[in-house]
Amino acid sequence: DAKTTQPNSMESNEEEPVHLPCNHSTISGTDYIHWYRQLPSQGPEYVIHGLTSNVNNRMASLAIAEDRKSSTLILHRATLRDAAVYYCILGTYKYIFGTGTRLKVLA
Amino acid sequence: NAGVMQNPRHLVRRRGQEARLRCSPMKGHSHVYWYRQLPEEGLKFMVYLQKENIIDESGMPKERFSAEFPKEGPSILRIQQVVRGDSAAYFCASSPGQTNEKLFFGSGTQLSVL
Numbered sequence: 001d002a003k004t005t006q007p008n009s010m011e012s013n014e015e016e017p018v019h020l021p022c023n024h025s026t027i028s029g030t031d032y033i034h035w036y037r038q039l040p041s042q043g044p045e046y047v048i049h050g051l052t053s054n055v056n057n058r059m060a061s062l063a064i065a066e067d068r069k070s071s072t073l074i075l076h077r078a079t080l081r082d083a084a085v086y087y088c089i090l091g092t093y094k095y096i097f098g099t100g101t102r103l104k105v106l107a
Numbered sequence: 108n109a110g111v112m113q114n115p116r117h118l119v120r121r122r123g124q125e126a127r128l129r130c131s132p133m134k135g136h137s138h139v140y141w142y143r144q145l146p147e148e149g150l151k152f153m154v155y156l157q158k159e160n161i162i163d164e165s166g167m168p169k170e171r172f173s174a175e176f177p178k179e180g181p182s183i184l185r186i187q188q189v190v191r192g193d194s195a196a197y198f199c200a201s202s203p204g205q206t207n208e209k210l211f212f213g214s215g216t217q218l219s220v221l
Contacts, residue, residue, distance in 0.1 A: 034209075043111075043198045043212030044150065087149065093140050093202075093210065094163065097149030 009102040012078045020073040022088030037084040111213035128184040128216045132201030139182040144196040
């Protein structure tokens with residue numbers, strides 16, 4: 001399975017946009033890009049996924065580079081409830097979660 | 108619509124005992140996945156099951172671990188003769204079917220081996 005690289009941690013002020021980057025230079029042509037997040041003592045929660053085109057849903061937007069070697073999860077207005085570990089994952093069900101990006105939201 | 112239900116939430120076992128972890132998928136979901144999260148690490152895939160079938164068990168340790176998803180009832184992850192290194196959070200997820208669909212995760216079972 002292809003590997004992803006994410007920053008260990010990021011901080012954001014409440015009500016401001018957050019851009020969480022992910023590099024996946026070895027992505028294959030059929031790999032979907034998935035984002036999940038995990039709050040303490042909870043299971044991961046689906047955020048968004050896409051293949052080639054940018055995607056939007058009520059939670060976030062996913063911007064995918066034209067060469068697909070990187071992507072960015074965009075939270076348009078961070079809230080305290082968005083503080084979590086965010087995982088960028090490739091492929092199907094056999095996910096490798098890695099250590100993700102710990103997002104801290106400052107009030 | 109109830110989410111993925113896992114029980115127990117916490118399970119304490121002594122070395123050498125057996126641990127049974129249960130997972131009831133969301134209503135209408137016929138695919139179940141088990142993951143393990145060691146302390147300070149990300150989740151790692153263990154096994155993918157459909158009703159009465161193991162589809163992919165490439166992430167399961169070769170010994171002591173087994174999983175099933177019977178025609179009736181929850182999916183069970185069974186760990187025989189537990190050791191301290193089995194202490195981890197075990198998460199179950201379910202999906203309606205096709206790959207690349209989003210997975211719905213349960214809240215996990217925290218297994219502690221004394």
